[in-house]
Amino acid sequence: MSATRNRSPSEDPPSLRHRSNNANLVVEHHTGQIDMSPLQPLHKKAVSSSLDSIRIAPRVPAGSYSDLEDVELSLLSAEERTSAGRNLQDGDVHSSASGAKTTAMSSRDKKAMSLLIILYLIQGIPLGLALGSVPFILREHLSYSQLGVFALSNYPYSLKLLWSPIVDSTFLPSIGRRKSWIIPMQLIIGSLMLYIASNVGRLMENPADNIYELTFVFTSLVLFSATQDIAVDGWALTLLSQENLSYASTCQTIGLNTGFFASFTVFLALNSEAFAEKWGIPRLELSTYLRFCSLLCFGVTFWLTFFETEGSESLDESEMTVSSVYKTIWNICKLKHVQALIVMHFFAKIGFQANEAVTSLKMIEKGLGREDLAIVVLIDFPFQILGGWFAAKWSSGDKPLRPWIWAFWPRLAFAFLSTLIVYWFPTPPLSYGFFTYLIIHTVLQGLASTIQFVGISAFHTRISDPLIGGTYMTLLNTFTNLGGTWPKYFVLKGVDFFSEAYCEVKEAHSELLVKASECVSERGKEVCLDIDGKCITEHDGYYYVSAICMSFGVLFLVFYIIPTARKLQALPVYRWRISPE
Structure with missing residues (x-):
């Protein structure tokens, strides 16, 4: 099923007119058209696969396509702002009228949402292990430098742009464009989890001697999960009807978070000897959990193979070549304002990177039980879901980067408070008062992080060009994710270096x-x-690294992020478009 109805440019009258519905708002002009994609509510990672079935006329300002190559970081003129504001107000009137005609969600969409949640859950299980619980288990036997080596397993999820064009354009028509990748990826993920389960005793008994094998296995696990994510994101665009397409990010948030927290929070608690003894339940071994997850993965794959059909998509072969998609990525990166956005993403998260990478490990080192940490994160989970919903409302205006910029200050403040908490961490057992404060601190810190995530996702959704599918969105999300991944290795190495x-x-x-x-x-x-x-x-090198990160974060925020983000946010949407080949 096509993601949207094909329209010919010849259908458009020469006069200025507006059309809006639940899925998008299109402002059309005789010189072209501007497509502002929907702001997705709970957006864990923006949908990143191709929208090749969409046929939309080139959206460019009056003049030649070569003019776009010289676009600078300039603000809208007063006349442009007035015109844009008038156009959007008129569009809102039509949007309200069309909104009254919305109907209840169909059974087809409900079934599609259930399928997407399950597929994202399978993806979240290995991520929760590699990015969450396993580093906490290894901390008992490894230095921070060795943990930095294991942290390299996070990189594939941040670099999936490098092979997403291959996933988007190469498939077996007899199986389906998305199932051609989802089925083999899930079979490999399940097999890798079985391999780890069979060798967990050898790998985890003396992890310092097996650190490179552990890193390789979990890097492979994350790599195949990232590839499955590319295919699932693309399938979401045709599984759901156009009026309910924004729920794709909701499915992603629910499924991915559920799988992640099952492997991180729930597993850490059930794996704790103290927790098992306190509640009189058997301790959950890593090998047992991995075998259960592999069976779940195989079961869903079997059902997907024989009982779930994939609808056909009308594809233009000339637009589906791998080389053309890579060329599109290069053309996007040549835009000067995209380069400014990439620089901003690449260094934006350094300020609170020491807090996110080391603080929890330091608290466990000071005496916080893993089961206590699991309880804190478990309580934090529903607040992040609600926070994401309200953050989506806040980011729905014409300034989606405003909450993203605002949330930098509380995140930096919480990073400073976390450093103080580690420094003055009380001797166990912890009092109820301190534990309650720790929960409140974690919840508020998580809300600030969620506000930032939803705000930047809303901005990416707004500026991405549907003419070139999900390539634009994948590029922007890649640099967002990479900005939180690449500093982690150096932060962990720095803790040992300064200690x-x-x-x-x-x-x-x-x-x-x-x-x-x-x-x-x-x-x-x-x-x-x-x-x-x-x-x-x-x-303790943690305090030195934390001070360096926070100092850089404040300076970079004041002198680069705030002025650059305001300029980028003020650019008209058509300035983010590239010329078609």
Whole structure:
């Protein structure tokens, strides 16, 4: 089913007119047309696959296509702002009229939403393991530098733009454009989880000796999950009807978060010996959980293969070549305002990166139980869902970057407070008062993060050009995700680099002070303990790295992000378009 009705430019009258419905708002002019895509409510990651079935006339301002190559970061003139405001107000009137004609969601769309939630859940399970629970388990045996090596497994999800054109344009028509990739990817994901389950004893018993194999296996797991995500995102565009297309991001949020938290929060709690003993339940082993998830993955794949059909899409072969999609990506990156946006994304998250990568690990090191951390995150989960809904309302105006900019300040403030919490962390057992404060701190910090995510997703949805499908959206989301991924390795390495620890060994009538860099890691501490020594940390690198990150974050926010974001937000939509080949 086509994502939207094909229209010929010859149908458009020469006069200025407006058309709007629940799915989009189109402002048409005799020189072209501007398509402002819907702002998606709960948007965990913007839909990133191709909209090749859409046939839309080129949207460019009056003049030649080559004029777009010289676009600068300039604000709208007063006349343009007045005209745009009048046009949007007129469009709102038509939107209200059409909104009265909306009907209840069809059973077909409800079935499609259920399928999407399940597919995103399968994707979230390995992500929750690789990005959540496994690093916490490994922290007991690895240094922060070694954890930095394992953190490289996060990269495929941030770099899926590199192979998304192949997924979008290569498939077997007999199986289906999206199922050609979803089915094999899920079979590989299930097989990899079975492999890890069968070798978990060898890999996790002494992870320092197997760190590269662990990193390779989980990197592969995330790689195939990211590939499945590309195909599922594209399928969402044709599974749902046009009037309910905005619910694709809602399905993604529910499914992905549910799978992620099952592998992170729920598993960490059930895997804890203290939690199992307290509640009188058997401890959930990693191997058992992985086998269950692999069976779930195989079961859904079997059902998808034999009981779910994929509708055909009308595709133009000339637009489906891999080389043409890569050329489109390059043309987008040549736009000067896109380059400014990429720079902004690439460094925007450094300010709170130490907080996100290390703070939770430091709290566990100070005595916070893994099951306590799981409870905190579990309580935080429903608040983020509600926060995403309200943030979507806030970002629905003509300034979607406003909440994104505003939320930087509380995120930086919470990063500073988190550093203080680690510094003054009380000796266990924790009081109910401190634990309650920790929950409130986590919830508010998560809300600020959710507001930022929804705001930037709304902006990406607004400026992306449907003429070139999801390629534009995938490009923007790639740099957003990469901005939170690439600093993590250097942050974790920096904690060990700035840390100084000594192993103090006391003898009968004297004290022998031995400098040991291995005292930084948990393994080094165990060695020191074996020789009846005590590890003393003179300088904790976490505080140095946290100070560096926050200082850079404040300066970059004030001198680059705020002025650049305001300029980018004020640009008319057509300035983000590229010339068709």
